[in-house]
Amino acid sequence: MTVQESPASAFDRATMQRCLELARTAIGRTAPNPLVGSVIVNQGNVIGEGFHPQAGEPHAEVFALRQAGDRARGATLYVNLEPCSHTGRTPPCAEAIIQAGLARVVVGMVDPNPLVAGQGIARLRQAGIEVHVGIEATDCQTLNEAFIHRMQHHQPFGIFKYAMTLDGKIAASTGHSHWITSPTARQKVHQLRASCDAVIVGGNTVRQDNPHLTTHDQAGSNPLRVVMSRSLDLPTDANLWHTAVAPTIVLTESGANSEVKAALLKQAVEVIELPDLTPQSVMAQLYDRGCLSVLWECGGTLAATAMQQACIHKVWAFIAPKIIGGSGGFTPVGDMGLSQMTEALPITRLNIQSIGPDFLLEGYLPVENPVINDPIP
Numbered sequence: 138m139t140v141q142e143s144p145a146s147a148f149d150r151a152t153m154q155r156c157l158e159l160a161r162t163a164i165g166r167t168a169p170n171p172l173v174g175s176v177i178v179n180q181g182n183v184i185g186e187g188f189h190p191q192a193g194e195p196h197a198e199v200f201a202l203r204q205a206g207d208r209a210r211g212a213t214l215y216v217n218l219e220p221c222s223h224t225g226r227t228p229p230c231a232e233a234i235i236q237a238g239l240a241r242v243v244v245g246m247v248d249p250n251p252l253v254a255g256q257g258i259a260r261l262r263q264a265g266i267e268v269h270v271g272i273e274a275t276d277c278q279t280l281n282e283a284f285i286h287r288m289q290h291h292q293p294f295g296i297f298k299y300a301m302t303l304d305g306k307i308a309a310s311t312g313h314s315h316w317i318t319s320p321t322a323r324q325k326v327h328q329l330r331a332s333c334d335a336v337i338v339g340g341n342t343v344r345q346d347n348p349h350l351t352t353h354d355q356a357g358s359n360p361l362r363v364v365m366s367r368s369l370d371l372p373t374d375a376n377l378w379h380t381a382v383a384p385t386i387v388l389t390e391s392g393a394n395s396e397v398k399a400a401l402l403k404q405a406v407e408v409i410e411l412p413d414l415t416p417q418s419v420m421a422q423l424y425d426r427g428c429l430s431v432l433w434e435c436g437g438t439l440a441a442t443a444m445q446q447a448c449i450h451k452v453w454a455f456i457a458p459k460i461i462g463g464s465g466g467f468t469p470v471g472d473m474g475l476s477q478m479t480e481a482l483p484i485t486r487l488n489i490q491s492i493g494p495d496f497l498l499e500g501y502l503p504v505e506n507p508v509i510n511d512p513i514p
Protein backbone atom coordinates (compact mmCIF):
# COMPACT_ATOMS: atom_id res chain seq x y z
CA MET A 138 0.00 0.00 0.00
CA THR A 139 1.36 3.44 -0.88
CA VAL A 140 0.61 6.63 1.02
CA GLN A 141 -1.54 9.08 -0.91
CA GLU A 142 -0.38 12.64 -0.54
CA SER A 143 -3.80 14.32 -0.47
CA PRO A 144 -4.95 15.40 3.00
CA ALA A 145 -7.36 13.05 4.76
CA SER A 146 -7.10 10.22 2.28
CA ALA A 147 -8.80 6.91 3.03
CA PHE A 148 -5.37 5.70 4.14
CA ASP A 149 -5.06 8.65 6.56
CA ARG A 150 -8.49 7.90 8.02
CA ALA A 151 -7.78 4.18 8.37
CA THR A 152 -4.44 4.89 10.03
CA MET A 153 -6.11 7.35 12.44
CA GLN A 154 -8.58 4.58 13.32
CA ARG A 155 -5.57 2.37 14.08
CA CYS A 156 -4.29 5.15 16.43
CA LEU A 157 -7.66 5.07 18.22
CA GLU A 158 -7.48 1.28 18.51
CA LEU A 159 -4.00 1.53 20.02
CA ALA A 160 -5.15 4.31 22.38
CA ARG A 161 -8.05 2.15 23.63
CA THR A 162 -5.58 -0.48 24.86
CA ALA A 163 -5.05 1.68 27.95
CA ILE A 164 -8.71 2.52 28.59
CA GLY A 165 -9.39 3.24 32.27
CA ARG A 166 -5.68 3.48 33.12
CA THR A 167 -4.41 6.85 31.87
CA ALA A 168 -6.17 9.36 34.17
CA PRO A 169 -5.63 12.27 34.40
CA ASN A 170 -4.05 11.89 30.96
CA PRO A 171 -5.90 11.28 27.69
CA LEU A 172 -6.03 8.10 25.60
CA VAL A 173 -3.50 8.47 22.82
CA GLY A 174 -2.22 6.16 20.09
CA SER A 175 0.33 6.88 17.38
CA VAL A 176 1.46 5.23 14.14
CA ILE A 177 4.44 6.09 11.91
CA VAL A 178 4.26 5.23 8.22
CA ASN A 179 7.08 5.41 5.68
CA GLN A 180 6.30 4.75 2.02
CA GLY A 181 3.15 2.88 2.92
CA ASN A 182 4.79 0.71 5.55
CA VAL A 183 3.98 0.95 9.24
CA ILE A 184 7.36 1.34 10.94
CA GLY A 185 6.30 2.31 14.45
CA GLU A 186 3.30 2.11 16.74
CA GLY A 187 2.66 3.13 20.33
CA PHE A 188 0.12 4.21 22.92
CA HIS A 189 0.23 6.09 26.21
CA PRO A 190 -0.03 3.37 28.88
CA GLN A 191 -0.50 5.57 31.98
CA ALA A 192 0.37 8.92 33.56
CA GLY A 193 4.10 9.25 34.17
CA GLU A 194 4.95 6.89 31.29
CA PRO A 195 6.14 8.22 27.91
CA HIS A 196 3.56 9.55 25.46
CA ALA A 197 2.31 7.50 22.50
CA GLU A 198 4.50 9.32 19.95
CA VAL A 199 7.66 8.45 21.93
CA PHE A 200 6.93 4.72 21.73
CA ALA A 201 6.18 4.97 18.00
CA LEU A 202 9.38 7.01 17.38
CA ARG A 203 11.48 4.53 19.37
CA GLN A 204 10.16 1.66 17.29
CA ALA A 205 10.69 3.51 14.00
CA GLY A 206 14.25 4.62 14.83
CA ASP A 207 16.14 6.19 11.87
CA ARG A 208 13.41 5.15 9.43
CA ALA A 209 11.23 7.97 10.89
CA ARG A 210 13.19 10.51 8.76
CA GLY A 211 10.87 11.76 6.02
CA ALA A 212 7.96 9.63 7.29
CA THR A 213 4.38 10.52 8.39
CA LEU A 214 3.36 10.37 12.03
CA TYR A 215 -0.31 9.86 12.93
CA VAL A 216 -1.66 10.68 16.37
CA ASN A 217 -5.22 11.11 17.61
CA LEU A 218 -4.37 14.10 19.86
CA GLU A 219 -2.12 17.06 19.10
CA PRO A 220 1.50 16.38 20.16
CA CYS A 221 2.43 18.20 23.36
CA SER A 222 4.66 21.26 23.30
CA HIS A 223 5.29 21.71 27.02
CA THR A 224 7.57 19.88 29.40
CA GLY A 225 5.39 17.94 31.82
CA ARG A 226 6.47 14.70 33.44
CA THR A 227 8.05 13.91 30.05
CA PRO A 228 9.79 16.16 27.45
CA PRO A 229 7.64 17.68 24.66
CA CYS A 230 6.69 15.31 21.85
CA ALA A 231 6.64 18.10 19.23
CA GLU A 232 10.41 18.54 19.75
CA ALA A 233 11.01 14.77 19.54
CA ILE A 234 9.09 14.67 16.23
CA ILE A 235 11.16 17.57 14.84
CA GLN A 236 14.41 15.94 15.98
CA ALA A 237 13.44 12.65 14.34
CA GLY A 238 12.99 14.44 10.99
CA LEU A 239 9.34 13.58 10.26
CA ALA A 240 8.03 15.19 7.05
CA ARG A 241 4.31 15.07 7.79
CA VAL A 242 2.11 14.83 10.87
CA VAL A 243 -1.58 13.90 10.82
CA VAL A 244 -3.46 14.93 13.97
CA GLY A 245 -6.96 13.81 15.01
CA MET A 246 -7.85 16.78 17.22
CA VAL A 247 -6.40 19.84 18.92
CA ASP A 248 -5.45 19.29 22.57
CA PRO A 249 -8.00 21.05 24.86
CA ASN A 250 -5.26 21.35 27.51
CA PRO A 251 -4.57 25.11 27.70
CA LEU A 252 -0.86 24.28 28.09
CA VAL A 253 -0.92 22.84 24.54
CA ALA A 254 -4.06 24.18 22.71
CA GLY A 255 -2.61 24.52 19.23
CA GLN A 256 0.96 25.30 20.25
CA GLY A 257 2.18 21.78 19.47
CA ILE A 258 0.81 22.09 15.93
CA ALA A 259 2.27 25.61 15.56
CA ARG A 260 5.70 24.36 16.69
CA LEU A 261 5.67 21.53 14.12
CA ARG A 262 4.65 23.91 11.30
CA GLN A 263 7.31 26.39 12.38
CA ALA A 264 9.87 23.62 11.88
CA GLY A 265 8.63 23.11 8.30
CA ILE A 266 6.59 19.97 8.94
CA GLU A 267 3.37 19.55 6.93
CA VAL A 268 0.54 19.15 9.48
CA HIS A 269 -3.04 18.01 8.84
CA VAL A 270 -5.57 18.43 11.66
CA GLY A 271 -9.08 17.08 12.22
CA ILE A 272 -8.85 13.63 10.64
CA GLU A 273 -11.59 11.36 12.11
CA ALA A 274 -12.16 14.25 14.54
CA THR A 275 -15.56 13.07 15.83
CA ASP A 276 -14.24 9.64 16.79
CA CYS A 277 -11.15 11.22 18.34
CA GLN A 278 -13.30 13.58 20.44
CA THR A 279 -15.65 10.78 21.52
CA LEU A 280 -12.78 8.61 22.69
CA ASN A 281 -11.42 11.44 24.84
CA GLU A 282 -14.77 13.03 25.81
CA ALA A 283 -13.98 12.64 29.52
CA PHE A 284 -10.55 14.26 29.13
CA ILE A 285 -12.05 17.13 27.11
CA HIS A 286 -14.78 17.65 29.70
CA ARG A 287 -12.25 17.64 32.55
CA MET A 288 -10.11 20.24 30.78
CA GLN A 289 -12.98 22.51 29.82
CA HIS A 290 -15.10 22.29 32.97
CA HIS A 291 -12.55 21.46 35.68
CA GLN A 292 -14.74 18.56 36.75
CA PRO A 293 -14.69 14.84 35.91
CA PHE A 294 -17.12 13.58 33.24
CA GLY A 295 -20.13 12.02 34.99
CA ILE A 296 -21.95 9.00 33.56
CA PHE A 297 -25.17 7.70 35.12
CA LYS A 298 -25.74 3.99 34.61
CA TYR A 299 -28.91 2.23 35.61
CA ALA A 300 -30.92 -0.85 34.79
CA MET A 301 -34.69 -0.64 34.67
CA THR A 302 -37.69 -2.71 33.68
CA LEU A 303 -39.81 -1.67 30.72
CA ASP A 304 -42.15 0.05 33.21
CA GLY A 305 -39.32 2.18 34.53
CA LYS A 306 -38.47 0.44 37.84
CA ILE A 307 -34.94 -0.06 39.18
CA ALA A 308 -36.15 -2.40 41.95
CA ALA A 309 -39.32 -4.22 43.09
CA SER A 310 -41.42 -2.37 45.68
CA THR A 311 -39.55 -4.38 48.35
CA GLY A 312 -36.24 -2.92 47.12
CA HIS A 313 -35.21 -6.26 45.59
CA SER A 314 -33.31 -5.79 42.33
CA HIS A 315 -31.23 -8.94 41.58
CA TRP A 316 -31.38 -9.06 38.61
CA ILE A 317 -33.14 -6.76 36.23
CA THR A 318 -31.00 -7.46 33.18
CA SER A 319 -29.48 -10.60 31.68
CA PRO A 320 -25.96 -11.92 32.41
CA THR A 321 -24.87 -10.58 28.98
CA ALA A 322 -25.93 -7.03 29.88
CA ARG A 323 -24.28 -7.34 33.29
CA GLN A 324 -21.07 -8.42 31.61
CA LYS A 325 -21.32 -5.28 29.47
CA VAL A 326 -21.61 -3.23 32.68
CA HIS A 327 -18.35 -4.77 33.91
CA GLN A 328 -16.65 -3.70 30.68
CA LEU A 329 -18.08 -0.18 30.92
CA ARG A 330 -16.89 0.04 34.54
CA ALA A 331 -13.37 -0.81 33.38
CA SER A 332 -13.40 2.35 31.25
CA CYS A 333 -14.18 4.60 34.26
CA ASP A 334 -11.87 5.88 36.97
CA ALA A 335 -14.36 5.89 39.83
CA VAL A 336 -17.80 4.46 40.56
CA ILE A 337 -20.21 6.04 43.08
CA VAL A 338 -23.12 4.64 45.10
CA GLY A 339 -25.07 5.96 48.08
CA GLY A 340 -25.45 4.37 51.51
CA ASN A 341 -28.84 2.81 50.70
CA THR A 342 -27.43 0.88 47.76
CA VAL A 343 -24.70 -0.55 50.03
CA ARG A 344 -27.29 -1.57 52.65
CA GLN A 345 -29.74 -2.96 50.11
CA ASP A 346 -27.58 -4.54 47.40
CA ASN A 347 -24.11 -5.15 48.94
CA PRO A 348 -22.52 -4.55 45.50
CA HIS A 349 -18.93 -5.38 44.46
CA LEU A 350 -18.63 -2.62 41.82
CA THR A 351 -15.66 -4.37 40.23
CA THR A 352 -15.01 -5.40 36.66
CA HIS A 353 -15.24 -9.07 37.74
CA ASP A 354 -11.96 -9.81 35.98
CA GLN A 355 -13.19 -8.51 32.63
CA ALA A 356 -10.43 -6.92 30.58
CA GLY A 357 -9.45 -3.71 32.36
CA SER A 358 -8.78 -2.39 35.79
CA ASN A 359 -11.16 -1.85 38.70
CA PRO A 360 -12.28 1.73 39.24
CA LEU A 361 -11.96 3.47 42.59
CA ARG A 362 -15.13 2.58 44.54
CA VAL A 363 -16.81 5.54 46.22
CA VAL A 364 -19.64 5.50 48.77
CA MET A 365 -21.53 8.65 49.76
CA SER A 366 -23.15 8.29 53.16
CA ARG A 367 -24.23 11.12 55.43
CA SER A 368 -25.29 8.88 58.32
CA LEU A 369 -22.39 6.42 58.04
CA ASP A 370 -25.02 3.92 59.10
CA LEU A 371 -23.33 1.21 57.04
CA PRO A 372 -22.73 -2.51 57.62
CA THR A 373 -19.23 -3.17 58.96
CA ASP A 374 -19.02 -6.22 56.71
CA ALA A 375 -19.68 -5.51 53.02
CA ASN A 376 -18.19 -6.52 49.69
CA LEU A 377 -17.00 -2.96 49.13
CA TRP A 378 -14.75 -3.17 52.20
CA HIS A 379 -12.65 -5.93 50.61
CA THR A 380 -9.97 -3.45 49.64
CA ALA A 381 -7.49 -6.09 48.47
CA VAL A 382 -9.74 -6.40 45.39
CA ALA A 383 -10.05 -2.66 44.71
CA PRO A 384 -9.69 0.53 46.75
CA THR A 385 -12.77 2.05 48.39
CA ILE A 386 -13.37 5.49 49.82
CA VAL A 387 -16.33 6.50 51.93
CA LEU A 388 -17.26 10.16 51.85
CA THR A 389 -19.26 11.41 54.78
CA GLU A 390 -19.88 14.50 56.89
CA SER A 391 -17.91 15.48 59.98
CA GLY A 392 -18.90 13.82 63.21
CA ALA A 393 -20.61 10.80 61.59
CA ASN A 394 -20.81 7.39 63.35
CA SER A 395 -17.32 6.94 64.87
CA GLU A 396 -17.69 3.18 65.49
CA VAL A 397 -18.42 2.44 61.84
CA LYS A 398 -15.64 4.81 60.82
CA ALA A 399 -13.13 2.89 62.97
CA ALA A 400 -14.34 -0.45 61.55
CA LEU A 401 -13.91 0.84 58.00
CA LEU A 402 -10.45 2.27 58.63
CA LYS A 403 -9.42 -1.12 60.06
CA GLN A 404 -10.30 -2.69 56.68
CA ALA A 405 -8.17 -0.10 54.82
CA VAL A 406 -11.22 1.80 53.59
CA GLU A 407 -10.39 5.49 53.30
CA VAL A 408 -12.93 7.67 55.12
CA ILE A 409 -13.14 11.35 54.21
CA GLU A 410 -15.28 13.82 56.12
CA LEU A 411 -16.46 16.75 54.04
CA PRO A 412 -18.07 19.86 55.56
CA ASP A 413 -20.94 19.51 53.04
CA LEU A 414 -21.48 16.14 51.37
CA THR A 415 -22.98 16.84 47.94
CA PRO A 416 -22.50 15.34 44.47
CA GLN A 417 -20.60 18.53 43.57
CA SER A 418 -18.21 18.32 46.52
CA VAL A 419 -17.61 14.63 45.73
CA MET A 420 -16.89 15.41 42.06
CA ALA A 421 -14.44 18.12 43.23
CA GLN A 422 -12.66 15.51 45.40
CA LEU A 423 -12.46 13.11 42.47
CA TYR A 424 -11.19 15.90 40.18
CA ASP A 425 -8.39 16.58 42.67
CA ARG A 426 -7.56 12.87 42.58
CA GLY A 427 -7.16 13.09 38.80
CA CYS A 428 -10.30 11.20 37.72
CA LEU A 429 -11.41 11.68 34.13
CA SER A 430 -14.68 9.74 34.23
CA VAL A 431 -16.95 8.93 37.15
CA LEU A 432 -19.71 6.36 36.94
CA TRP A 433 -22.81 7.04 39.04
CA GLU A 434 -24.36 3.63 39.87
CA CYS A 435 -26.59 4.98 42.60
CA GLY A 436 -30.33 4.78 43.17
CA GLY A 437 -32.87 7.46 42.32
CA THR A 438 -32.43 9.73 45.36
CA LEU A 439 -28.76 10.39 44.81
CA ALA A 440 -29.14 10.39 41.01
CA ALA A 441 -31.70 13.22 41.23
CA THR A 442 -29.36 15.35 43.34
CA ALA A 443 -26.39 14.54 41.08
CA MET A 444 -28.42 15.55 38.03
CA GLN A 445 -29.65 18.76 39.66
CA GLN A 446 -26.06 19.68 40.46
CA ALA A 447 -24.91 19.04 36.87
CA CYS A 448 -22.68 16.13 37.89
CA ILE A 449 -24.12 13.81 35.22
CA HIS A 450 -23.30 14.37 31.56
CA LYS A 451 -24.08 11.06 29.95
CA VAL A 452 -26.56 8.25 30.55
CA TRP A 453 -26.18 4.51 30.06
CA ALA A 454 -29.71 3.12 30.52
CA PHE A 455 -30.13 -0.65 30.39
CA ILE A 456 -33.74 -1.53 29.65
CA ALA A 457 -35.02 -5.05 30.32
CA PRO A 458 -38.14 -6.34 28.49
CA LYS A 459 -40.07 -7.13 31.68
CA ILE A 460 -42.70 -5.44 33.82
CA ILE A 461 -42.70 -5.48 37.65
CA GLY A 462 -45.39 -2.87 38.41
CA GLY A 463 -45.76 -1.17 41.78
CA SER A 464 -46.32 2.39 42.85
CA GLY A 465 -43.19 2.74 45.01
CA GLY A 466 -40.46 5.24 44.36
CA PHE A 467 -37.82 2.93 42.91
CA THR A 468 -37.39 4.77 39.66
CA PRO A 469 -34.03 5.73 38.11
CA VAL A 470 -34.25 9.43 38.99
CA GLY A 471 -36.08 10.77 42.06
CA ASP A 472 -37.73 14.15 42.44
CA MET A 473 -35.80 16.99 40.80
CA GLY A 474 -38.49 19.57 41.51
CA LEU A 475 -39.64 19.74 37.89
CA SER A 476 -43.40 20.06 37.50
CA GLN A 477 -43.91 20.71 33.78
CA MET A 478 -43.02 18.25 31.01
CA THR A 479 -41.54 21.23 29.17
CA GLU A 480 -38.85 21.36 31.88
CA ALA A 481 -37.67 17.78 31.23
CA LEU A 482 -33.94 17.44 30.56
CA PRO A 483 -33.44 16.48 26.92
CA ILE A 484 -31.21 13.55 26.09
CA THR A 485 -29.39 13.98 22.80
CA ARG A 486 -27.00 12.12 20.47
CA LEU A 487 -28.86 8.89 21.22
CA ASN A 488 -27.47 5.49 20.47
CA ILE A 489 -29.37 2.28 21.14
CA GLN A 490 -28.07 -1.27 20.91
CA SER A 491 -29.47 -4.64 21.86
CA ILE A 492 -27.47 -6.72 24.32
CA GLY A 493 -28.88 -10.23 24.61
CA PRO A 494 -32.58 -9.74 25.46
CA ASP A 495 -31.99 -6.21 26.83
CA PHE A 496 -31.27 -2.78 25.34
CA LEU A 497 -28.60 -0.23 26.14
CA LEU A 498 -29.59 3.35 25.43
CA GLU A 499 -26.76 5.86 25.50
CA GLY A 500 -27.22 9.63 25.36
CA TYR A 501 -25.97 12.99 26.58
CA LEU A 502 -27.40 15.57 28.95
CA PRO A 503 -27.03 19.24 28.15
CA VAL A 504 -23.77 20.80 29.32
CA GLU A 505 -23.81 24.50 30.15
CA ASN A 506 -20.77 25.27 28.03
CA PRO A 507 -20.83 22.84 25.11
CA VAL A 508 -17.58 21.29 23.97
CA ILE A 509 -16.28 23.32 21.06
CA ASN A 510 -13.12 22.09 19.51
CA ASP A 511 -12.63 23.56 16.10
CA PRO A 512 -9.76 21.89 14.37
CA ILE A 513 -7.01 24.30 13.35
CA PRO A 514 -7.19 24.59 9.55
Ligand SMILES: NC(=O)c1ccc[n+]([C@@H]2O[C@H](COP(=O)([O-])OP(=O)(O)OC[C@H]3O[C@@H](n4cnc5c(N)ncnc54)[C@H](OP(=O)(O)O)[C@@H]3O)[C@@H](O)[C@H]2O)c1
Binds near residue numbers: 312435
Ligand atom coordinates in the same frame (compact mmCIF):
# COMPACT_ATOMS: atom_id res chain seq x y z
N1 LIG B 1 -31.31 -0.96 39.02
C1 LIG B 1 -30.32 -0.15 39.23
O1 LIG B 1 -29.63 0.25 38.27
C2 LIG B 1 -29.98 0.31 40.61
C3 LIG B 1 -28.78 0.95 40.86
C4 LIG B 1 -28.53 1.41 42.16
C5 LIG B 1 -29.48 1.22 43.15
N2 LIG B 1 -30.62 0.56 42.86
C6 LIG B 1 -31.65 0.39 43.88
O2 LIG B 1 -31.98 1.66 44.40
C7 LIG B 1 -32.34 1.53 45.76
C8 LIG B 1 -31.62 2.59 46.57
O3 LIG B 1 -32.00 3.87 46.09
P1 LIG B 1 -31.48 5.22 46.72
O4 LIG B 1 -31.91 6.32 45.87
O5 LIG B 1 -31.88 5.26 48.14
O6 LIG B 1 -29.92 5.02 46.48
P2 LIG B 1 -28.53 5.43 47.02
O7 LIG B 1 -27.65 5.26 45.85
O8 LIG B 1 -28.14 4.64 48.18
O9 LIG B 1 -28.61 6.98 47.42
C9 LIG B 1 -29.19 7.49 48.61
C10 LIG B 1 -28.20 7.56 49.75
O10 LIG B 1 -27.09 8.35 49.38
C11 LIG B 1 -26.53 8.94 50.52
N3 LIG B 1 -26.27 10.36 50.30
C12 LIG B 1 -25.17 11.00 50.67
N4 LIG B 1 -25.19 12.26 50.33
C13 LIG B 1 -26.34 12.48 49.70
C14 LIG B 1 -26.93 13.62 49.09
N5 LIG B 1 -26.29 14.81 49.08
N6 LIG B 1 -28.13 13.49 48.52
C15 LIG B 1 -28.75 12.31 48.51
N7 LIG B 1 -28.23 11.18 49.07
C16 LIG B 1 -27.04 11.26 49.66
C17 LIG B 1 -27.47 8.69 51.68
O11 LIG B 1 -26.87 7.64 52.40
P3 LIG B 1 -27.01 7.45 54.00
O12 LIG B 1 -28.45 7.11 54.21
O13 LIG B 1 -26.10 6.31 54.30
O14 LIG B 1 -26.62 8.74 54.64
C18 LIG B 1 -28.74 8.25 50.98
O15 LIG B 1 -29.49 7.37 51.75
C19 LIG B 1 -31.96 0.12 46.18
O16 LIG B 1 -33.14 -0.64 46.33
C20 LIG B 1 -31.16 -0.43 45.02
O17 LIG B 1 -31.43 -1.77 44.81
C21 LIG B 1 -30.90 0.11 41.62
Ligand SMILES: [Zn+2]
Binds near residue numbers: 230
Ligand atom coordinates in the same frame (compact mmCIF):
# COMPACT_ATOMS: atom_id res chain seq x y z
ZN1 LIG C 1 3.58 14.32 24.38
